[in-house]
Amino acid sequence: xxxxxxxxxxxxxxxxEILYILKKAESFEPFAKGMxxxxxxxxxxxxxxxxxxxxxxxxxxxAAMKGLGGDVINMTAQEASSVAKGETLxxxxxxxxxxxxxxxxxxxxxxxxxxxxxxxxxPVINAGDGAGQHPTQTxxxxxxxxxxxxxxxxxxxxxxxxxYSRTVHSLIKALTLFNPRIYLVSPDSLRLPEEFLEGIxxxxxxxxxxxxxxxxxVLYMTRIQKERFPDEEEYRRVAGSYKIDVNSLKNARExxxxxxxxxxxxxxxxxxxGTPHAKYFQQAFYGVPVRMAILSExxx
Amino acid sequence: xxxxxxxxxxxxxxxxEILYILKKAESFEPFAKGMxxxxxxxxxxxxxxxxxxxxxxxxxxxAAMKGLGGDVINMTAQEASSVAKGETLxxxxxxxxxxxxxxxxxxxxxxxxxxxxxxxxxPVINAGDGAGQHPTQTxxxxxxxxxxxxxxxxxxxxxxxxxYSRTVHSLIKALTLFNPRIYLVSPDSLRLPEEFLEGIxxxxxxxxxxxxxxxxxVLYMTRIQKERFPDEEEYRRVAGSYKIDVNSLKNARExxxxxxxxxxxxxxxxxxxGTPHAKYFQQAFYGVPVRMAILSExxx
Amino acid sequence: xxxxxxxxxxxxxxxxEILYILKKAESFEPFAKGMxxxxxxxxxxxxxxxxxxxxxxxxxxxAAMKGLGGDVINMTAQEASSVAKGETLxxxxxxxxxxxxxxxxxxxxxxxxxxxxxxxxxPVINAGDGAGQHPTQTxxxxxxxxxxxxxxxxxxxxxxxxxYSRTVHSLIKALTLFNPRIYLVSPDSLRLPEEFLEGIxxxxxxxxxxxxxxxxxVLYMTRIQKERFPDEEEYRRVAGSYKIDVNSLKNARExxxxxxxxxxxxxxxxxxxGTPHAKYFQQAFYGVPVRMAILSExxx
Numbered sequence: 026x027x028x029x030x031x032x033x034x035x036x037x038x039x040x041x042e043i044l045y046i047l048k049k050a051e052s053f054e055p056f057a058k059g060m061x062x063x064x065x066x067x068x069x070x071x072x073x074x075x076x077x078x079x080x081x082x083x084x085x086x087x088a089a090m091k092g093l094g095g096d097v098i099n100m101t102a103q104e105a106s107s108v109a110k111g112e113t114l115x116x117x118x119x120x121x122x123x124x125x126x127x128x129x130x131x132x133x134x135x136x137x138x139x140x141x142x143x144x145x146x147x148p149v150i151n152a153g154d155g156a157g158q159h160p161t162q163t164x165x166x167x168x169x170x171x172x173x174x175x176x177x178x179x180x181x182x183x184x185x186x187x188x189y190s191r192t193v194h195s196l197i198k199a200l201t202l203f204n205p206r207i208y209l210v211s212p213d214s215l216r217l218p219e220e221f222l223e224g225i226x227x228x229x230x231x232x233x234x235x236x237x238x239x240x241x242x243v244l245y246m247t248r249i250q251k252e253r254f255p256d257e258e259e260y261r262r263v264a265g266s267y268k269i270d271v272n273s274l275k276n277a278r279e280x281x282x283x284x285x286x287x288x289x290x291x292x293x294x295x296x297x298x299g300t301p302h303a304k305y306f307q308q309a310f311y312g313v314p315v316r317m318a319i320l321s322e323x324x325x
Numbered sequence: 326x327x328x329x330x331x332x333x334x335x336x337x338x339x340x341x342e343i344l345y346i347l348k349k350a351e352s353f354e355p356f357a358k359g360m361x362x363x364x365x366x367x368x369x370x371x372x373x374x375x376x377x378x379x380x381x382x383x384x385x386x387x388a389a390m391k392g393l394g395g396d397v398i399n400m401t402a403q404e405a406s407s408v409a410k411g412e413t414l415x416x417x418x419x420x421x422x423x424x425x426x427x428x429x430x431x432x433x434x435x436x437x438x439x440x441x442x443x444x445x446x447x448p449v450i451n452a453g454d455g456a457g458q459h460p461t462q463t464x465x466x467x468x469x470x471x472x473x474x475x476x477x478x479x480x481x482x483x484x485x486x487x488x489y490s491r492t493v494h495s496l497i498k499a500l501t502l503f504n505p506r507i508y509l510v511s512p513d514s515l516r517l518p519e520e521f522l523e524g525i526x527x528x529x530x531x532x533x534x535x536x537x538x539x540x541x542x543v544l545y546m547t548r549i550q551k552e553r554f555p556d557e558e559e560y561r562r563v564a565g566s567y568k569i570d571v572n573s574l575k576n577a578r579e580x581x582x583x584x585x586x587x588x589x590x591x592x593x594x595x596x597x598x599g600t601p602h603a604k605y606f607q608q609a610f611y612g613v614p615v616r617m618a619i620l621s622e623x624x625x
Numbered sequence: 626x627x628x629x630x631x632x633x634x635x636x637x638x639x640x641x642e643i644l645y646i647l648k649k650a651e652s653f654e655p656f657a658k659g660m661x662x663x664x665x666x667x668x669x670x671x672x673x674x675x676x677x678x679x680x681x682x683x684x685x686x687x688a689a690m691k692g693l694g695g696d697v698i699n700m701t702a703q704e705a706s707s708v709a710k711g712e713t714l715x716x717x718x719x720x721x722x723x724x725x726x727x728x729x730x731x732x733x734x735x736x737x738x739x740x741x742x743x744x745x746x747x748p749v750i751n752a753g754d755g756a757g758q759h760p761t762q763t764x765x766x767x768x769x770x771x772x773x774x775x776x777x778x779x780x781x782x783x784x785x786x787x788x789y790s791r792t793v794h795s796l797i798k799a800l801t802l803f804n805p806r807i808y809l810v811s812p813d814s815l816r817l818p819e820e821f822l823e824g825i826x827x828x829x830x831x832x833x834x835x836x837x838x839x840x841x842x843v844l845y846m847t848r849i850q851k852e853r854f855p856d857e858e859e860y861r862r863v864a865g866s867y868k869i870d871v872n873s874l875k876n877a878r879e880x881x882x883x884x885x886x887x888x889x890x891x892x893x894x895x896x897x898x899g900t901p902h903a904k905y906f907q908q909a910f911y912g913v914p915v916r917m918a919i920l921s922e923x924x925x
Contacts, residue, residue: 288412588712
């Protein structure tokens, strides 16, 4: 990531740059939630252009920016819909980029973030564009693994919807920089598309959770969405096999961590929340220091 | 109120704690509207989780937090509705409480604030949950009485909808700590429910406004909502008798103050606004120093 | 503009006052986008009461206020609609004006801003009220002309919808303080109403763009809205003649500047964006220092 460039895809970053951000994020942890005071982004403004709602992502960018003494201008849903109707996105970005020092954009359409970057005077951060990328999510996932487990010699199972989950696709790509052992645990109809397996030279294979639960360090869960299935009965039959509760973890390693990008529906039973394995809320928190690191690096 | 506890109900506070907050609020008045500068909550973040709109309450919390140098993250209506659809409230609170130093929540369903508190890492303030509690409203009501009249030997009439008004129920409970003389002025169909009279050992009785207008120090008005009546004619007939104008105040004490939690519809005629009795806008303002006192006390 | 007065109409300002604001805005340019740090409005609060969405105007007021170290409370769309339903605007303004140090209001109904000012304890700035005024837009238009061209001996063409464009009406009035040469370029059905010509003693005449393109210093474009026409074919025929592209500018003066209040639809072809004539995005940016000047002047 060049100091004043954009952050559109995790592929924009080298392994060294990723490790640099993770290290920097660590140093920002005391500033998250105001445990320590920082004003390094004082008088700097961030625009949140969210064309679809995303409570966690928007709020953690806002918390990160404000935690560094900066400030945030949020586009309202009503304003977003009038952009959708009247003006081109390009013009909106051209104008807003003249008001602020950086833009975070989320949009239902793949490719929007890169298009916005082409029309912006200031750094653009992709906060998710449809089936496209969401690089700050990948960075906070890597940060969580690094902090709560280890990126070295990681044995990770990705479980649930591996076909449509943008989060999983980006994470796999980034993990391959660290020689992982990856297990793919999903229903047949939601298998990882072949294209994501090509060019990955890590150690990757299909498995069931029972086969590998005593071996893995990280279990990364995702939601299985009802909308992916032709009928509700099929959904219930399939999704039911990709849920976990405390019983699923009987044979787990003591140091297994469980992650989830959230929101969850019912794929992680609440009985798991109280176990030392559960790291998904901590993972959400890590979004703040990771985004602090990114913002501090990108904003002049 | 324990320094790092939650504020869910006015019943959580002892008389001493209430008086302490009122005193502290007084000291914050110069900071409201920036008449004096304070940064005691610098680098502290408050999340406003409003699941129903409330302009006055949300804005005065935001003004209070910012007036102390802190900052606020508002959940948008669009985000609130996607919480309603997808994620459990418990998970939302678990995540948001990791981004901020305190949470203000308003929700149409009674009991939500306490449930949120059980899932939060940080102090939760109830800003109204349905028919439940709205303790900061009660505190600003008490502050207004204390400031513009006196809590000692108070003679107060509560007028209008005494059946459904959450504000009135909480205020009565809190007032009984101060040996008040309370008059209840309402249509039969909107009388105070018996349960609120039980356990109150103050001096409380039903009356008409005419009977007691020359005696009372405080007239606390509330809205009578059309929706409470079977038909509009019945509403108009009843509501018409519970409105005031300058003529209703001919025999009032010179030092009578009139309060209203706002918004009003037409129960207080605009001719009253210019009289020295009218304190309802001042009362709204007092929400800022009172909430400053509460935030400064609750946020670490 | 009296230091603590309201800003409702450009007519409220004398020529000297306008020039004073333009000069002051110049001094604030380094503070826009945080190029220089200012905290002159620290602990001051602005309320944005937008009863209709306006991304550019709202965001640039927010950027201006925050760029001076102040803070902003935005009314949400949901809150605005509950004001529309329940409470009178007068009461809302009375309450909000007790929370903040100034109010910016935008409303679809002409006259609303002045009415709000009458009920406010703090300065009110009109950010557009229907067919009424939008004085900060006029000030930023004048600032752009002054900065990128010159207000002295200006030869300006106003092109497009001159009948309904509030922006154009206000700009003409303000320009006449500077002895301009004004050309009106519009379809017959969208001509400037006679009332705006009366009392203007400047040099003003109707023209086609081709006749005057080699003479003018400023081309001020506006949108022609489909809704103004009985059918779409008529719209397309008329609007088509009031668009520009690089070919329209072949005979233009080298120092011609093109302005537009934005959003544009297709009246300025994208091929124009890259020419040195195009100043409409810069014009949008100038909204920030101009509003900084106004806020710093009006807020105590």
